[in-house]
Amino acid sequence: MSYRPPKDLDEQERQARAKLTAHRGMATWGEKLVPLAVFRQAAARKGLKLPREERESAVLAYTAGLDDPTPVEGPYSRIAVFGGVYSNHLALLELLEDAARRGAEAVYCLGDLGAFGPNPEKVRPLLAQGEVLAIQGNYEESLASGREDCNCGYTDPRDNHFAEISYRYTERNCSPDFKAWMGTLPRRRRVRVGERELLLVHGSPRRVNEFLFHSTAPVPFLEVLLDQSRCDGILATHTGLHWHRRLPSGRDVVNVGVIGRPANDGQTHVWYSMLEAREEGLGVELVPLAYNHAGLAAEMRSEGLPEEFVETILTGWWTTCLEILPARERAASRF
Amino acid sequence: MSLAEITPLSAPRVELKSLDTLWFQVGGTVCNLACTHCFVSCSPTNHTHEAMPLAEVRRYLDEAARLGVREYYFTGGEPFLNPEMEAILAATLEVGPATVLTNGLLLDPARCARLEALADAADYSLDFRVSLDGWDAASNDPIRGEGTFEKILAGIRNLHAAGLNPVITVTEVCEGAAGDEGKERFFTLLRSLGIGRPRLKILPVFRIGAETERGGAYESWQRLREGEVADGALDHLQCSSCRMVTDQGVWVCPILVNEPEAKMGETLADTLGDFPLEHPACWTCHVYGVSCRT
Numbered sequence: 331m332s333y334r335p336p337k338d339l340d341e342q343e344r345q346a347r348a349k350l351t352a353h354r355g356m357a358t359w360g361e362k363l364v365p366l367a368v369f370r371q372a373a374a375r376k377g378l379k380l381p382r383e384e385r386e387s388a389v390l391a392y393t394a395g396l397d398d399p400t401p402v403e404g405p406y407s408r409i410a411v412f413g414g415v416y417s418n419h420l421a422l423l424e425l426l427e428d429a430a431r432r433g434a435e436a437v438y439c440l441g442d443l444g445a446f447g448p449n450p451e452k453v454r455p456l457l458a459q460g461e462v463l464a465i466q467g468n469y470e471e472s473l474a475s476g477r478e479d480c481n482c483g484y485t486d487p488r489d490n491h492f493a494e495i496s497y498r499y500t501e502r503n504c505s506p507d508f509k510a511w512m513g514t515l516p517r518r519r520r521v522r523v524g525e526r527e528l529l530l531v532h533g534s535p536r537r538v539n540e541f542l543f544h545s546t547a548p549v550p551f552l553e554v555l556l557d558q559s560r561c562d563g564i565l566a567t568h569t570g571l572h573w574h575r576r577l578p579s580g581r582d583v584v585n586v587g588v589i590g591r592p593a594n595d596g597q598t599h600v601w602y603s604m605l606e607a608r609e610e611g612l613g614v615e616l617v618p619l620a621y622n623h624a625g626l627a628a629e630m631r632s633e634g635l636p637e638e639f640v641e642t643i644l645t646g647w648w649t650t651c652l653e654i655l656p657a658r659e660r661a662a663s664r665f
Numbered sequence: 666m667s668l669a670e671i672t673p674l675s676a677p678r679v680e681l682k683s684l685d686t687l688w689f690q691v692g693g694t695v696c697n698l699a700c701t702h703c704f705v706s707c708s709p710t711n712h713t714h715e716a717m718p719l720a721e722v723r724r725y726l727d728e729a730a731r732l733g734v735r736e737y738y739f740t741g742g743e744p745f746l747n748p749e750m751e752a753i754l755a756a757t758l759e760v761g762p763a764t765v766l767t768n769g770l771l772l773d774p775a776r777c778a779r780l781e782a783l784a785d786a787a788d789y790s791l792d793f794r795v796s797l798d799g800w801d802a803a804s805n806d807p808i809r810g811e812g813t814f815e816k817i818l819a820g821i822r823n824l825h826a827a828g829l830n831p832v833i834t835v836t837e838v839c840e841g842a843a844g845d846e847g848k849e850r851f852f853t854l855l856r857s858l859g860i861g862r863p864r865l866k867i868l869p870v871f872r873i874g875a876e877t878e879r880g881g882a883y884e885s886w887q888r889l890r891e892g893e894v895a896d897g898a899l900d901h902l903q904c905s906s907c908r909m910v911t912d913q914g915v916w917v918c919p920i921l922v923n924e925p926e927a928k929m930g931e932t933l934a935d936t937l938g939d940f941p942l943e944h945p946a947c948w949t950c951h952v953y954g955v956s957c958r959t
Contacts, residue, residue, distance in 0.1 A: 350878075353694075354710040361873065372925035377936070378929065378936070385932055653864065658791075
């Protein structure tokens with residue numbers, strides 16, 4: 331680990347290099363070099379040092395439950411919950427039949443009706459026909475408010491490029507009436523299943539576009555989120571990948587999946603969730619749903635949507651919006 | 666210019682909305698490189714902050730878990746100069762996902778295999794960021810040191826061969842890196858190493874630390890002033906959702922660890938309050954929308 335200065339530099343650069351490593355016994359305070367002890371003493375004097383009981387009350391105040399006036403619906407013994415339709419009306423049709431077959435007393439949608447798929451208006455009559463109870467996702471918020479982008483929350487330009495194509499297409503093909511209706515949907519719902527009170531959100535209880543991936547939603551984080559949300563379970567979507575964690579406290583967090591595109595696993599089916607009251611608590615079933623994916627692909631092509639999107643529908647592998655994936659989920663991805 | 670010397674202005678204050686990201690200056694300010702643009706002036710002889718032992722990291726992990734922290738980042742200096750680094754990662758992965766920011770020089774095949782085993786055994790993601798400041802030795806080595814380009818590439822190759830695909834972090838010191846052509850040059854370079862899915866993050870330059878000698882310091886107008894920042898515009902700032910732990914306590918963010926004034930407390934519970942955005946580096950974060958997160 332010895333540092334060897336480069337050879338072929340002129341004297342000025344050699345001096346600059348020497349300065350870069352001239353820290354022996356000295357500390358860098360801003361741009362100044364000061365004796366180590368001076369920095370350490372200054373640092374030791376700064377910042378709060380709360381007494382133990384004040385620290386404890388600061389933590390308790392931070393993790394305390396927040397007031398939420400959202401009315402509680404139900405109780406039900408069995409509900410179906412899905413997210414991310416992405417204009418996939420063929421999967422939605424299949425879901426309504428499947429959920430009815432499984433005895434769902436109510437069907438909930440966690441938002442993102444449009445994006446990715448063809449002809450967003452075809453979704454609306456199906457929602458009405460299935461008496462689907464929906465909340466707004468980031469798509470509904472953006473479309474209803476006339477926002478320029480989908481507010482998906484991507485950070486990489488490659489992700490945003492395809493997100494923009496999806497949003498422009500959906501925005502162009504949604505009627506003003508449909509967009510206005512989206513704006514009337516609540517942003518969250520509370521639903522009782524048996525004894526359990528579940529909070530239904532799009533991204534997370536904190537942000538509509540927060541990504542709750544399995545490998546980056548750790549147990550301690552979820553426990554605090556549940557404490558703050560004052561509920562027995564959280565149902566979310568937004569990431570496109572389904573999962574369920576039963577926490578040490580006995581509470582549940584479920585990413586219910588999306589029915590708009592497959593789960594990046596090489597399978598063409600999509601996913602939704604069934605929640606059921608059981609004697610031991612909440613029953614959670616993540617349900618694979620096959621649908622006419624070839625028909626959807628054909629319709630996407632006739633609408634001129636990018637071939638990358640069509641490929642995902644036909645192969646089950648994501649080709650776009652991959653940079654947001656955490657290391658674990660990305661490693662399991664084909665692209 | 667240190668914070669102590671700056672004439673106080675009425676700076677906006679940023680609230681901690683939620684403590685999602687906890688950083689560890691796990692390698693201190695000790696590094697086996699001395700890059701010309703390092704905003705914390707790390708070098709082999711810089712002991713402003715020392716490496717953190719596992720026991721100290723554990724104490725903060727316990728407190729962080731109570732506060733529901735979402736993710737953990739490790740930086741330095743060079744984290745892998747810390748002899749307990751792998752044990753620290755193992756302890757961290759029990760409570761949440763971890764990302765290590767490294768210069769790549771200490772990533773030999775044996776270490777990469779051990780890291781892959783750690784990643785594989787964990788319930789949470791383990792991710793790596795490797796710093797590189799040019800697409801060839803001629804562009805990288807004047808910044809990061811002679812011979813470093815080849816060594817960094819070797820580290821990237823070893824990680825990738827072990828099944829770990831790192832994010833390559835480039836600063837805008839590398840001229841043209843942020844443009845399409847610049848990015849394409851990095852993607853081409855990474856593909857030439859056999860990396861089919863190259864990952865890249867471009868960061869702006871903070872005009873503090875060693876960088877003031879290379880590129881110059883901040884101008885006096887590059888400051889945030891109360892009233893000039895719209896309501897809610899501070900929510901995207903990293904300091905609204907992060908804190909940085911060093912061997913000397915808890916700082917507001919990863920950028921300002923060489924400013925004693927940016928230290929907020931001894932424990933995380935001490936640091937749940939707001940912070941004044943007085944430093945010119947806060948201007949960079951705001952204007953460029955910087956997040957040190959991946």
